[in-house]
Structure formats: structure tokens, C-alpha cells
Amino acid sequence: xxxxxxxALLPGILLASACPLAHALDTxxxxxxxxxxxxxVDWQGKLLxxxxxxxxxxxxKPVIRSTAVTALDQRTVTLGYQHTVPLREVLTxxxxxxxxxxxxxxxxxxxxxDEDHLLSSRRVVEINLRDYGAAFPLRDLEAxxxxxxxxxxxxxxxxxxxxxxxxxPAERSGTETFTNYxxxxxxxxxxxxxxxxxxxxxxxxxxxxIRAELLSMYHITVRHTDWRVTFGTIAADAAPAGGIVTRAAxxxxxxxxxxxxxxxxxxxxxxxxxxxxxxxxxYVADVDIVAGHLDPAIALVSLGQSADLRAVTGxxxxxxxxNLWWTxxxxxxxxxxxxxxxxxxxxxxxxxxxxxxxKGPVTATVTTPAPQTTSTGDALVLAHPSVWTWGPQGECHLxxxxxxxxxxxxxxxxxxxxxEETTP
Amino acid sequence: xxxxxALVMPALSVATLFVAAHGLASAASQPATLDLRxxxxxxxxxxxxxxxxxxxxxxxxxxxxxxxxxxxxxSDEQATANAAWKDALTLLANDQHVSLALLGDQLVVMDANxxxxxxxxxxxxxxxxxxxxxxxVPGPRLDxxxxxxxxxxxxxxxxxENHLEAGGLVDDLKHAVRPSTWxxxxxxxxxxxxxxxxxxxxxxxxxxxxLAYLKLQEHRAARQVVCRIHRLPDGLAPxxxxxxxxAWRKLADGGGAPIATFVMLDxxxxxxxxxxxxxxxxxxxxxxxxxxxIVSVVSQGLSVDVEPVVTCDGVIATIGFxxxxxxxxxxxxxxxxxxxxxxxxxxxxxxxxxxxDSRLIPTDGAAxxxxxxxxxxxxxxxxxxPEAKVESKPIK
Numbered sequence: 001x002x003x004x005x006x007x008a009l010l011p012g013i014l015l016a017s018a019c020p021l022a023h024a025l026d027t028x029x030x031x032x033x034x035x036x037x038x039x040x041v042d043w044q045g046k047l048l049x050x051x052x053x054x055x056x057x058x059x060x061k062p063v064i065r066s067t068a069v070t071a072l073d074q075r076t077v078t079l080g081y082q083h084t085v086p087l088r089e090v091l092t093x094x095x096x097x098x099x100x101x102x103x104x105x106x107x108x109x110x111x112x113x114d115e116d117h118l119l120s121s122r123r124v125v126e127i128n129l130r131d132y133g134a135a136f137p138l139r140d141l142e143a144x145x146x147x148x149x150x151x152x153x154x155x156x157x158x159x160x161x162x163x164x165x166x167x168x169p170a171e172r173s174g175t176e177t178f179t180n181y182x183x184x185x186x187x188x189x190x191x192x193x194x195x196x197x198x199x200x201x202x203x204x205x206x207x208x209x210i211r212a213e214l215l216s217m218y219h220i221t222v223r224h225t226d227w228r229v230t231f232g233t234i235a236a237d238a239a240p241a242g243g244i245v246t247r248a249a250x251x252x253x254x255x256x257x258x259x260x261x262x263x264x265x266x267x268x269x270x271x272x273x274x275x276x277x278x279x280x281x282x283y284v285a286d287v288d289i290v291a292g293h294l295d296p297a298i299a300l301v302s303l304g305q306s307a308d309l310r311a312v313t314g315x316x317x318x319x320x321x322x323n324l325w326w327t328x329x330x331x332x333x334x335x336x337x338x339x340x341x342x343x344x345x346x347x348x349x350x351x352x353x354x355x356x357x358x359k360g361p362v363t364a365t366v367t368t369p370a371p372q373t374t375s376t377g378d379a380l381v382l383a384h385p386s387v388w389t390w391g392p393q394g395e396c397h398l399x400x401x402x403x404x405x406x407x408x409x410x411x412x413x414x415x416x417x418x419x420e421e422t423t424p
Numbered sequence: 425x426x427x428x429x430a431l432v433m434p435a436l437s438v439a440t441l442f443v444a445a446h447g448l449a450s451a452a453s454q455p456a457t458l459d460l461r462x463x464x465x466x467x468x469x470x471x472x473x474x475x476x477x478x479x480x481x482x483x484x485x486x487x488x489x490x491x492x493x494x495x496x497x498x499s500d501e502q503a504t505a506n507a508a509w510k511d512a513l514t515l516l517a518n519d520q521h522v523s524l525a526l527l528g529d530q531l532v533v534m535d536a537n538x539x540x541x542x543x544x545x546x547x548x549x550x551x552x553x554x555x556x557x558x559x560x561v562p563g564p565r566l567d568x569x570x571x572x573x574x575x576x577x578x579x580x581x582x583x584x585e586n587h588l589e590a591g592g593l594v595d596d597l598k599h600a601v602r603p604s605t606w607x608x609x610x611x612x613x614x615x616x617x618x619x620x621x622x623x624x625x626x627x628x629x630x631x632x633x634x635l636a637y638l639k640l641q642e643h644r645a646a647r648q649v650v651c652r653i654h655r656l657p658d659g660l661a662p663x664x665x666x667x668x669x670x671a672w673r674k675l676a677d678g679g680g681a682p683i684a685t686f687v688m689l690d691x692x693x694x695x696x697x698x699x700x701x702x703x704x705x706x707x708x709x710x711x712x713x714x715x716x717x718i719v720s721v722v723s724q725g726l727s728v729d730v731e732p733v734v735t736c737d738g739v740i741a742t743i744g745f746x747x748x749x750x751x752x753x754x755x756x757x758x759x760x761x762x763x764x765x766x767x768x769x770x771x772x773x774x775x776x777x778x779x780x781d782s783r784l785i786p787t788d789g790a791a792x793x794x795x796x797x798x799x800x801x802x803x804x805x806x807x808x809x810p811e812a813k814v815e816s817k818p819i820k
Binding site: 042044048075076077078079080081082083085089093096097098099181209213216217220236237238239240241242243244269270285286287288289291292294312313314315316317319321330384385386387388389390391392393394395396397399404405406407408409410414415 | 481482483484485486487489527528529530532534546547548550552553554556558559561616620621623635638639642643645646648650652680681682683684685686687688689692694696697698699700701702703704705711712714716717719725726805807809810811
């Protein structure tokens, strides 16, 4: 090839490869050499049929046309060059401007319409939606809540209910999300078999696009966040101001805490998860009177720490809904009362004696048996635990690399809870 | 009329139209400006003149075959006589529905709508964060309970809604981002039934703008407030209900760490409660001749309920302050006539500090709440996501 002609062609070649719409011709693994042969075409409003006839002569190969292409008898081609160019370039532009598909074979060219090619390339495929998480509808993982003092009492009065206004668990659907998505692809009919296998007729390119989009949705669903919630105390004069801080500052604070305990959680995107490190204590909290006997009522109180989180990954932050809880027994509370309950003498066991002297009024004398001692009745000890408790709850948005530090008063100075995302 | 003749002999007419494309010797180049003026002439003539200005040959989309004969008029204004290349392409795409691209020595002329559809890309966006609901979390009261009555805990939710619903987000998005494109064929925006995901089909550059818009909405939703409560020294001189940033710095100097720090979203009601709880036998009924104890739970500590609203001048906060301290017990023993205790009732006594009001706290300032000799300060730090844009200007 003359050097000056090569230099003239170079910009065209570079622009063609840089064009985002340039695409490779449909060839076998080894493209035939004649694709690089130089030809000169100058079709100015030429009938497509005539242009293809001319091409046949130029490349000395048969150009086989589909029925639909043959039927385009009124179609004209405007495609002209000022100099010779490789056949590859002509065919590429011909495909683009005439909406044709060219299949380059060793000894011939096959030309069909884009629509023909799409229809012929479609075949039945099965997409197992389980591969994209359809069998895993994201469920909130409920667990037993820590028992607070007023729990399980017949006539509870006062007290604080922790975990009030808890976030309602989101309704999740598995396959439905994906079938709704597939339904939105109105150009493909599909059938759902066995509850999770989508059967549809698509081309390889269409299948690849659908799988890529299902994968994208799947990745959003299973995107996970990892969390660490650290509980500890610190002297009042050494306590920080708290708030949203960097993770480095949070980790430095955690290293200074006394009796630090860390709870670690991991959650899928938007899933409610819970972790607890606690001791549940049952105690006799109340008593009912049943047929003259003492019927104890048992209550539970939980001691320790727990964390309940729901996190959703946003574009520039992680939104987290949290319920944190920390309860410790107080060594110097009001104390445990001993309450011995005994039976009172029933009134119908008393005797009434009426006496009357000759001239005086009638006198009624009530005589009751000797009072029964408590040893003859039921005895019961009611426990009255005292606890220190703290339960931050709410929502916050944490930018990447940040943590939330909560503070409260504590017998040892300040109680500190550090909530940080540790997702790598 | 030209068109009927063209239909009879389309090949000849089209060929004639482009005969002037022959004989160009120079390599094609993109001119800085184009002359787009046309006075009721076929589209093909305009295209041919553009090709001539580019020194390029033509490659024309077959879908434009009939459109080439349509008369075109583009007014004789400076803007079209010397239209910048990019502006010229935009005008031709919008008005004449033709897309031009210079490819080597070829001026490729395609149907603009088809080219538009080919570039469409579908992406899915998780919109749960910008549209999350605000859950009100009111705080508890610390009043002494009446034995036997069920006194519940929470203050009333104030119920101020600041929630962008997903449907509203879609409408706002369509208005804010390239509004003229959403009705074009192939462009689509779908919200799933659970209103978690938006699936949008549009051009790549518009996807970038959509993402920027959704990020902006997230930044707006992510505005949050960190509240810190300080206990100031007893016996402090009376102070106004709110103080400025300077006054607070002076007052807080050397004051120590806050006694409470908690966080909430803008316009979300949340609370801090920390304290002790104890059960006591507070009363007794007589059932079947037997004393039936009635147990109550008594709480003391600090419960502060806050709903902040961030404004240009600071934070308007509705504050419910509940402090219970100094809990003491007065025991009462019920005995039988032999002096045997039957039931010990503990009647509690506690000091309550209660207030509920709304205040505008200046930026970096503090709200002061005073009860007898005790003074508490509440500060509100507004926290935005990094690089969040300020969306409103100060009134002053």
C-alpha cells in the first residue's frame, strides 16, 4: 500500500475504531483474507440490489441475499468513498446504514435484515431465578426481645418499654421481584416453571443483557454491611463529646474504654438483624390469690447488651436504623423485700353470742378463734430487682469511614456505645 | 410537488441529488461552524451542503430515504449561518431528526430517533435511602405510676412528616433531569412494587445526571442532628432560654463531657433515656381474705425527648425534658393483731424536673433548661454528608 494512501486512510481507521457504534462483522474465528482487500464504491442513491450486484463483481464472491433483502427492491443506498477502502469498512457501514446483517464466510457473503437475524438467533433459554437469589427472599431476623422489668405482670404499672416504635419489618418477595422485572421486558414473552425457572425465547445478546440486569439486582440485594457495636465505660473527665466521628477516632476511644464488650453483626442490604450478649433472670415478681393460695407470677429481666440493626447502603452513606440496649444490675438498689403472705381468718368462722340482762339492751359479743400464724398459710418471697438501663434507638446516616458515639451517665462516669460500620 | 416524481423514479432522483458529492479531493475534516440555512429546499440539499463543508462523502441511513425529499426551512439568522458544530448537530437532531457523524471521510447521516434508541442503557437504582420513612421515637415519661393503673410510657409523637415518597421522587426526577427526554420512544422509568428500586432506560449521560440527582436527594434526606446534653454547675445565675454560640463557648469552658449524646434525623422525634428502674410493692388488695400485692416499676434518671427542625437560622427544637432524681422510699407495714407483718408497701417519693416547649437554638448555640438550682444545656450539631450542597440561601 503506498505510504501516502496509508496516511490518508489512517484517520478514517482510527475514527472508525473510536466510534462507539463501530462493531465487528459476523465472521468465523479466522476472518477471510478478502475482507482486507481494497475496493472503491461510490453509490449515490443506487438501488440496493444493484449495489449488491456490484459488490459481487468487486469481491468475486457470491453475495447471498435473504428473501427479505431481495424484497427491498425500492431501497436505495447512498454510500460513497473518494478512494479505495478495505471491504471490511464498506460492509460495516453498509450494515449500519441499511440495517442489514452481513455474515462473512470463506467463499461467500450472507446478507439478511437485522430483524431476520434477530429472529433467527433467538432460541429458547431457561434462566434459573434461584441463581439470582429468588429463593432467598430477604427476611428480617426477629429474635426474643430483652425482657424489661414490667414484663409479664398482671397489673404492670409504670416502667419503660424498650424497643418501642420498632421498625415494621419490610415485606419481602423472592421470585416476584424478578418476575415483575421480566414482565417489564415487554418484547419477550416468558413462562415461569417450577416457580423459579423463567423460560423465554431470546437471542444470545438479549440473554446476556437480561442476565446482566438480574445480576445487578441480585448484587444490590446481597450487598452486605458489617457492624461493630462496642459497649464500655469511661471516667467522666476523660469522656469525649460523642457524635459522628471518624473510625480512627472511634477505635482510639474504644481502646480507652473500661470493660469494653463488642458485638459484631453482619446484615444483607435492608435486612433487620440482631445480636445479644445477655443473661435472662427469672424471678417471682408478683402473686395472685387463687382459692386461698398464693399463685406466684414469674417475670423475666434481661441483663447485658444487645444490638438490633437494619442498614441500607445508599449512594454516599449507609442508613442504619438501630435499637441498642444495655442493662446492668445495681448492687445497691432498694433491696429485696421479703414478703410473707398468710391467710386471714375468714369471717364466717367467728361466733356471735347475744346476751341480755334483765333490764339492759341486747349485747352482741363476737368471738373469733385465735389468729392463725403465717406458718399455717402460704409464704412467698417477692424479688425486687434494680437495674441501670440505657437504650439508644433511632436512625442515622453514616458516611464511609465514620462511626456514631453515644454517651450517657453511668455509675462509673460515662457509658459509651460506639456504632461503626466495618465493611471492608 | 417533488415527492410524487421521486416516488416514481426514486433511484434517479436520489442519485441526482448527491451527484455533487463526486470529485472531492481533500480529506474530510470537521469544520468549526456550519452554515445550516435552508429555504424550503429538500433535506438532501442541506445534507449535501454540509458534506461539502466537511469535504466528506456521504453514507445515508435507508430509513431516511423518504425524509430526504421533505422540504426544510431553517431561518436565515446568525445562529444558523455560523452554527458551532455541536450546536448544529443538536439542531438537526431535534428539528430534522437526523443524526450526523464524521467517520473518516464519510459523513454518516442516520435517523436520529434510531440512533437515540441504540444508545439507551437500562440501569437499576436502589432508592430506599432517599425515600426512607422517618420513624418517630418519642421518649418515656418518668412520673410515678399510680399502683394498679397502667401508665404508659411514651410522649405523643409530634408527627411532622418530612418523607419523600418514591412516587414523588419519580415525578421530581422527571422534572429536574432532562424533562424533554422522558416521553421519547424507548425511554422508560419503572418503580418496583415495593418502591425500592428504580429501573431507568435512558442515555448514558442522562444516567449520570440521574445518579447525581439521586445523590442530592440522599444528601437532603441524610441531614441529621446530634444532640448533646450538659449538666452545668449548680447555682448558676439565671440564663436566657437560648444562648448564642459565643455565649455557649464561654459557659461551657471547662464544663466537661456531656452527660448524654444521641442522634436523630432532621424533623425526627427521638429521645435519650438512661437511668435506673426498680420494682416495688406499691399497694395491696385483699383477695379472698389474703393480701394481694400490687407491684409497680419506678424509674429515675434522665429522659429527654427532642424533635429538631433545621433551618437557616439554627435548629427549632421541641424539647420534652424529664428528669427524676432523689428517689426515696417510705415503707408502710400492714400487720395483723398479733403484730405479724402481712404486707410491706413501699411508697416512693421522687423529685421531678419537667418541661416541654419549642425553641429556636442559634447555630452552635445552646438551649438552657433550669429547675431550681439545676441547669441543663442542650446543643444541636447539624451533620450533613460530606460535599452536600447547600440548597437554600439565608433569608438575611
